[in-house]
Amino acid sequence: MEENRIVRQRTKMYYQQNKEEMDSLEQFFKDQVKIICNARKAKEDNFEKIQQEEHEMSSGKVARLVELGDREMEAFVKEREKVLKIHGHKKVAMKRRHWEEEVELERELTPNLPGFLHECTAYQSSVDLSLDAIVSHSADFDAIVSHSADPDRHLDKFDSDLIMFNVKSTSDLADR
Numbered sequence: 001m002e003e004n005r006i007v008r009q010r011t012k013m014y015y016q017q018n019k020e021e022m023d024s025l026e027q028f029f030k031d032q033v034k035i036i037c038n039a040r041k042a043k044e045d046n047f048e049k050i051q052q053e054e055h056e057m058s059s060g061k062v063a064r065l066v067e068l069g070d071r072e073m074e075a076f077v078k079e080r081e082k083v084l085k086i087h088g089h090k091k092v093a094m095k096r097r098h099w100e101e102e103v104e105l106e107r108e109l110t111p112n113l114p115g116f117l118h119e120c121t122a123y124q125s126s127v128d129l130s131l132d133a134i135v136s137h138s139a140d141f142d143a144i145v146s147h148s149a150d151p152d153r154h155l156d157k158f159d160s161d162l163i164m165f166n167v168k169s170t171s172d173l174a175d176r
Contacts (some may be wrong), residue, residue, distance in 0.1 A: 044080075051076075 055069050 050074060055073075055168075
């Protein structure tokens, strides 16, 4: 049971580390996007300022040139709105794919985790049984040696029995 608690605790710790790493990466990318958006906004503001300055300089020219500049500005605004709309749709689609992938990833983990925990429990049970058998053999050996006239002969027999038991236990665990 202690092993299960440790496995669960390590799993939680691993999940928390991954979550912190993902949060850090998300913040990093959000900051990068913000920097790009601010730079783009500054360029747009500068462009509009230049356009306004050019428009003011040309205000003394013929009315036809003024109308042409207004039409160009309207075309620019429409094109900008179109580009931003397409960008927004792509961004929403990308985020949707990201969240769908994350949900699928979590779904993949859910069925695998109980099987892993079951394997850990089965392994722990077999280790506990092996330890119980070793303790039992040790107690039997102590009783035999304490009543024996030649304890070295029994010691060699016990060592070989213990080695064979360990080989069999290891083989049984490997078969699982």
